[in-house]
Amino acid sequence: MSRRGTTPTVRLRRLASELRKLRAAADMTRDEVTEITSINGATLYRLETAKARPQVRTLRTLLDLYKVEGPLREELQAILKESAERSWLHTFERELPDQYTAYIGFEQEAQRLLNYESLFVPGLLQTEDYARAVIRSMPPMASREEVEARIEARLQRQALLAQERPLHLWAVIDEAVLHRHVGGRNVMKAQLRKLHEVSQEPNITLQVVPFNGGAHPGMHGSFIIMQFGEGNEDVIYIEGTTADLFLENETDIQRYNLVFEHLRAVAASPEATRAMVAAVLEAEIK
Structure with a gap:
């Protein structure tokens, strides 16, 4: 298996942005920084584009060069330390594709997710049986280990919605999602019950x-907008068959x-949506 690159977490992106700003404020080119510090030019480029995590001594060298002291220095050193912390995701590094682990890394640091799905229940709201049915429908080139790792990782991700400072999720789905029998009728009934329950949580909309809404802008495909709060730009994630x-x-x-x-404007209100889910569930039970 090829060696993995560094997952571009929000913290790493923030550190890279600060390093670029500090070099610009010092009115120095990368070549000049390389000449003074002996830090390889390619390495410096990777640090400033969040493609690599700096070593502690490298960061100290750059902060010394840019004359960074006080609270900002402490903050940037803390960001480096936090970006190196390992999480539950490390358990799945060998089985999951780089792009998927990158997405999970971003998701863990997001404050808010705006998720539109045209065919599936959003991953963060899936039951285990529904998730298993969806993931097992993946292309045949996916190994058994990858399928099982994806199922477990999906269930682990859902803890974000129940932690002390929970992730806020605003999910919009096409009505077709409610009627497609993923995993069979019993699996779908359990999934509809879960949707009805979680839709009442304060951090989930x-x-x-x-169907009677006609054509709408989501018909071109599903997507997720990850929002990280002040000072960090949104990231759009689009999952594809061959690449994300x-x-x-x-x-x-x-x-x-x-x-x-x-x-959001063309969709039914959260209250009307809850009633719609309940009606579909009742029809499934009969």
Whole structure:
């Protein structure tokens, strides 16, 4: 198996951004920094683009060069320490693809997720049986170990919604999601019950775009907007069959936020959605 790169966490992106700003404020080029510090130019580029995590001594060398002292120095050193901490995700590093672990790393640090799904219940709201049915439908090239790792990782991710400072999730789904029998009728009934229950949680908002709403901007595909709070730009995540996309361009961020606003507007209200889920569940029980 090939060696993994560094997962571009929010903390690492913040540190990279600060290093770029500090070098610019010092009015120095990368070549000049390399000449003074002997830090390899390619390494410096990777540090400033969040493609690598600096060693402690390298960060100290750069902070000394840029004459950074006091609270800012302490903050940047703390960010480096926090970015190196291992989490439950380490358990799955060998089985899960790099792009998926990168997504989970971002998700762990997000404050708010805006998720539109046209075909599936959002992963954070899936029951174990529903998740197993979805993941087992993956292309045949996925190994058994990868399938099992994905199922366990998906269930672990759901803890974000129940922690002391929970992740806020705003999920909009197409009505088709409620009617597709993923895993069979019994699995779907349990999944509908869970949707009805979690939709009442204060940090979860669920809306359904009804069939009679006609064409809508989400018909082009599912996406997730990850929001990290003040000082950190949103990241757009789009899962694909052969590759996943992370969009960070300002134009893309604005476009997808606008699409999500339109989806919220055309979707049924959270209260009407809860009633819709209850009605579909009742029909399934009969």
